[in-house]
Amino acid sequence: MPWIRSRAKMGSIAVMGTLDSKGEEHLFLREAVAGRGMPVLTINIGTLGPPAFPPDLDLGVRGQMAREDAVEKVLQRAKAEVSLLQKSSEISGLISCGGGTGTHMATTVMRQLPIGFPKVMVSTVASRDLSSIVSTSDITMIHSVADLIGVNSVTGRILDQAAAAVCAMSKARWSPQPRRATIAMTSFGFVTEAAQRIRRLLEQRGYEVVAFHANGTGGRAMEEMAIGGHFHGILDLALHELADDMMGGYCRGAGQVRLFSPPDKALPRLVIPGGLDCAVLEFTKDSVPERYLGRKLFFYDFRSAIGLEPGESARLGQDLARRLNMYRGPVEILIPSLGWSEADAPEMPLYDPESREALLAALEKGLVGGRRVRRVQAHINEERFALEAVSLMEGLLQGGASA
Amino acid sequence: MPWIRSRAKMGSIAVMGTLDSKGEEHLFLREAVAGRGMPVLTINIGTLGPPAFPPDLDLGVRGQMAREDAVEKVLQRAKAEVSLLQKSSEISGLISCGGGTGTHMATTVMRQLPIGFPKVMVSTVASRDLSSIVSTSDITMIHSVADLIGVNSVTGRILDQAAAAVCAMSKARWSPQPRRATIAMTSFGFVTEAAQRIRRLLEQRGYEVVAFHANGTGGRAMEEMAIGGHFHGILDLALHELADDMMGGYCRGAGQVRLFSPPDKALPRLVIPGGLDCAVLEFTKDSVPERYLGRKLFFYDFRSAIGLEPGESARLGQDLARRLNMYRGPVEILIPSLGWSEADAPEMPLYDPESREALLAALEKGLVGGRRVRRVQAHINEERFALEAVSLMEGLLQGGASA
Numbered sequence: 001m002p003w004i005r006s007r008a009k010m011g012s013i014a015v016m017g018t019l020d021s022k023g024e025e026h027l028f029l030r031e032a033v034a035g036r037g038m039p040v041l042t043i044n045i046g047t048l049g050p051p052a053f054p055p056d057l058d059l060g061v062r063g064q065m066a067r068e069d070a071v072e073k074v075l076q077r078a079k080a081e082v083s084l085l086q087k088s089s090e091i092s093g094l095i096s097c098g099g100g101t102g103t104h105m106a107t108t109v110m111r112q113l114p115i116g117f118p119k120v121m122v123s124t125v126a127s128r129d130l131s132s133i134v135s136t137s138d139i140t141m142i143h144s145v146a147d148l149i150g151v152n153s154v155t156g157r158i159l160d161q162a163a164a165a166v167c168a169m170s171k172a173r174w175s176p177q178p179r180r181a182t183i184a185m186t187s188f189g190f191v192t193e194a195a196q197r198i199r200r201l202l203e204q205r206g207y208e209v210v211a212f213h214a215n216g217t218g219g220r221a222m223e224e225m226a227i228g229g230h231f232h233g234i235l236d237l238a239l240h241e242l243a244d245d246m247m248g249g250y251c252r253g254a255g256q257v258r259l260f261s262p263p264d265k266a267l268p269r270l271v272i273p274g275g276l277d278c279a280v281l282e283f284t285k286d287s288v289p290e291r292y293l294g295r296k297l298f299f300y301d302f303r304s305a306i307g308l309e310p311g312e313s314a315r316l317g318q319d320l321a322r323r324l325n326m327y328r329g330p331v332e333i334l335i336p337s338l339g340w341s342e343a344d345a346p347e348m349p350l351y352d353p354e355s356r357e358a359l360l361a362a363l364e365k366g367l368v369g370g371r372r373v374r375r376v377q378a379h380i381n382e383e384r385f386a387l388e389a390v391s392l393m394e395g396l397l398q399g400g401a402s403a
Numbered sequence: 404m405p406w407i408r409s410r411a412k413m414g415s416i417a418v419m420g421t422l423d424s425k426g427e428e429h430l431f432l433r434e435a436v437a438g439r440g441m442p443v444l445t446i447n448i449g450t451l452g453p454p455a456f457p458p459d460l461d462l463g464v465r466g467q468m469a470r471e472d473a474v475e476k477v478l479q480r481a482k483a484e485v486s487l488l489q490k491s492s493e494i495s496g497l498i499s500c501g502g503g504t505g506t507h508m509a510t511t512v513m514r515q516l517p518i519g520f521p522k523v524m525v526s527t528v529a530s531r532d533l534s535s536i537v538s539t540s541d542i543t544m545i546h547s548v549a550d551l552i553g554v555n556s557v558t559g560r561i562l563d564q565a566a567a568a569v570c571a572m573s574k575a576r577w578s579p580q581p582r583r584a585t586i587a588m589t590s591f592g593f594v595t596e597a598a599q600r601i602r603r604l605l606e607q608r609g610y611e612v613v614a615f616h617a618n619g620t621g622g623r624a625m626e627e628m629a630i631g632g633h634f635h636g637i638l639d640l641a642l643h644e645l646a647d648d649m650m651g652g653y654c655r656g657a658g659q660v661r662l663f664s665p666p667d668k669a670l671p672r673l674v675i676p677g678g679l680d681c682a683v684l685e686f687t688k689d690s691v692p693e694r695y696l697g698r699k700l701f702f703y704d705f706r707s708a709i710g711l712e713p714g715e716s717a718r719l720g721q722d723l724a725r726r727l728n729m730y731r732g733p734v735e736i737l738i739p740s741l742g743w744s745e746a747d748a749p750e751m752p753l754y755d756p757e758s759r760e761a762l763l764a765a766l767e768k769g770l771v772g773g774r775r776v777r778r779v780q781a782h783i784n785e786e787r788f789a790l791e792a793v794s795l796m797e798g799l800l801q802g803g804a805s806a
Contacts, residue, residue: 032577099616115548115557115560115561116557116560116561116564118564124616124621126533126537126544127533127534127536127537127538127539127540127620128532128533128534129531129532129533129534130529130530130531130532130533130544131530131531131532133530134529134530134546135530136530136548137530137546137548138545138546138547138548138561139546140543140544140545140568141529141533141543141544141545142541142543142544143537143540143541143542144541145518145539145540145541145624145628146613146614146615146621146624146625147590147614147615147616147621149590149598149602149612149614150602150606150612150614151579152579152585152611152612152613153578153579153585153611153613153633154518154519154613154628154633155613156577156578156579157518157519157575157577157578158518158519158541160575160577161519161521161571161572161575163575164568164571164572164574164575165543165567165568165571165572167571168564168567168568168570168571169564169567169568171567172560172563172564172566172567174435174559174560174563175556175559175560176554176555176556176559182555182556187550187552195552199552199553203553208555208556209552209553209555210549210555210556210557210558211549211550211552211553212549212550213502213527213550217530218549218550221548221549222549225548225557230556230557
């Protein structure tokens with residue numbers, strides 16, 4: 001059926017799914033939402049057959065296309081249409097239910113919607129690995145426990161609660177106290193003390209701090225939100241993900257979006273090499289792989305940190321220079337000369353000025369455009385380093401920094 | 404502080420967490436729930452220090468204990484207390500937020516609560532592998548995206564929505580139409596047709612059918628819910644998980660709870676060897692492991708099925724007999740003589756009467772207590788097999804079966 005845009009009431013809850021194979025379940029969701037007094041917009045993304053009931057928006061394809069192509073085509077359409085509906089405030093929440101395929105399809109659409117827009121997925125596969133399903137988004141996942149084959153005493157109750165949840169979430173209206181600016185900050189286990197000091201100082205000065213754990217997902221989430229315009233500046237305290245990406249470590253996966261420049265604005269960024277002294281790997285003192293026996297080692301929990309060799313550090317320095325050279329906004333680079341993590345301090349196992357200098361030499365050699373490296377005679381976790389970092393960050397935000 | 408039970412208002416929302424390290428965030432949740440007109444009960448499960456605010460129920464431990472022991476002790480207390488609160492209807496929902504440790508602790512308490520009782524977890528680790536976090540429960544998982552370090556424009560909004568969700572879920576009141584009885588049924592890709600036929604026939608006769616995908620988690624969830632008293636009978640169409648447990652297949656993990664007898668009741672069960680002809684493994688026609696090259700093979704998607712050798716089938720028969728001999732309730736065993744899955748049919752790649760007979764011989768030899776095996780001259784996916792299965796199931800439910 002043709003899509004008549006005027007039919008969508010402002011603030012509707014979108015009930016989206018494969019209405020061919022999961023028609024009964026989505027019809028139930030529609031009634032559960034409507035029964036709570038919310039306007040509903042039903043969207044079909046099925047590829048197997050005609051929808052079980054007439055949807056408000058039919059994005060399904062049927063016909064001779066190969067299954068994969070059909071899924072791809074529906075997803076392209078759905079991403080575009082649902083984005084428009086969200087941007088125009090015609091929908092105030094999105095709910096879906098499904099098995100493996102339905103979950104893949106619906107969450108692909110959900111992941112591109114902004115953080116904070118309510119998105120609820122009832123899924124048979126919600127107790128598996130969700131790294132590619134939830135990824136860096138805030139999708140609410142509800143495990144259906146039983147198969148989504150009909151509405152029964154188990155699935156009906158769970159679907160009804162999910163409908164209640166998305167309706168209530170769409171009405172949540174909390175907003176933060178206005179602050180001078182919102183600063184995103186990366187953190188990491190071995191620089192926790194620095195993160196706490198810096199956060200406290202920034203908050204005392206009237207800034208809001210949003211922290212991200214530099215564990216592969218966290219850094220990626222921060223960069224994506226920066227591109228989405230959530231922040232006034234970035235205090236990039238923990239670059240550790242670059243080391244783990246290079247060494248295949250525990251916090252790998254941040255990828256090329258890390259230190260990426262939002263294309264449409266000059267976002268101030270203070271860069272500090274927290275945790276760039278080591279890679280974190282999954283072994284304990286009883287299971288050190290042979291190839292790391294000659295390294296500096298720091299045992300933590302089920303993970304351990306290895307020191308980096310000067311050659312590896314130099315490669316990291318080149319990598320960092322390359323990324324910063326592409327960064328459009330104002331940047332400061334601040335180096336704590338006495339150590340870059342809890343493990344990289346005098347008397348601690350990973351203390352290694354030589355390797356750090358190899359990184360800095362490569363970084364300084366690689367930087368173009370007049371960007372330079374500032375050094376502070378302090379360890380990263382010391383108060384005077386935090387004070388220096390906060391002062392530089394304020395300068396960047398006030399536009400007084402080298403750009 | 405001492406716990407005064409009379410302080411809990413009926414139907415409160417429990418706000419539970421490590422109130423030492425995550426005090427600010429749980430205080431925010433408390434206000435967000437209370438602001439929606441719901442009574443709140445705060446519960447501390449911290450092990451690091453004193454709670455940031457006085458909780459209604461302080462289950463935290465502090466002192467000289469080793470960290471792991473403290474966590475274990477708190478969890479024992481919390482599981483007992485929260486169960487009591489739920490059983491006495493003093494709480495109508497549970498919400499928590501946390502990082503790795505907080506998520507582990509809170510979800511350990513949540514997992515023992517019944518399906519359908521609202522449980523919401525805001526977590527920094529909600530986009531990872533949730534197989535041991537959500538497992539067979541219906542925990543609602545919400546990814547915090549940013550670190551839960553303070554309440555800011557990102558975490559505040561997500562926490563507020565989570566509070567809205569748990570309040571609304573606790574008020575959801577849907578209940579199913581009354582039916583003659585509720586029957587749990589296992590299903591599996593290669594016996595989908597049988598599952599559809601049987602479900603339709605049972606529903607026509609006034610029964611409710613709750614389906615579980617026999618993929619390791621599904622069978623386990625069904626057995627746990629059976630122990631919890633959710634069902635009047637089990638139509639165990641897909642025993643495939645036993646084969647994958649033995650062969651290390653894709654649907655492994657159901658474990659010893661599979662075919663387990665609820666200790667306090669005689670639950671009727673019809674047992675059918677759906678999918679017990681094969682193991683499902685992760686390879687395609689282009690990547691068949693050498694050790695399976697001599698087998699009967701059926702290529703599906705990213706997974707393929709291998710036929711079982713008679714010796715393996717005999718071991719499965721022994722395993723099945725052992726489990727059924729321990730089962731206390733009335734049991735019928737129904738065998739479709741012309742094939743046990745879509746792939747095990749004449750002209751299909753896994754058709755193998757010899758291997759099936761090896762299983763049946765071992766099963767019949769192993770069964771004690773007068774239980775016997777019935778055979779139908781039909782393939783599992785045929786209508787006449789479905790009719791026979793439904794008729795036997797009805798007999799079991801009406802108490803007319805051999806017990």
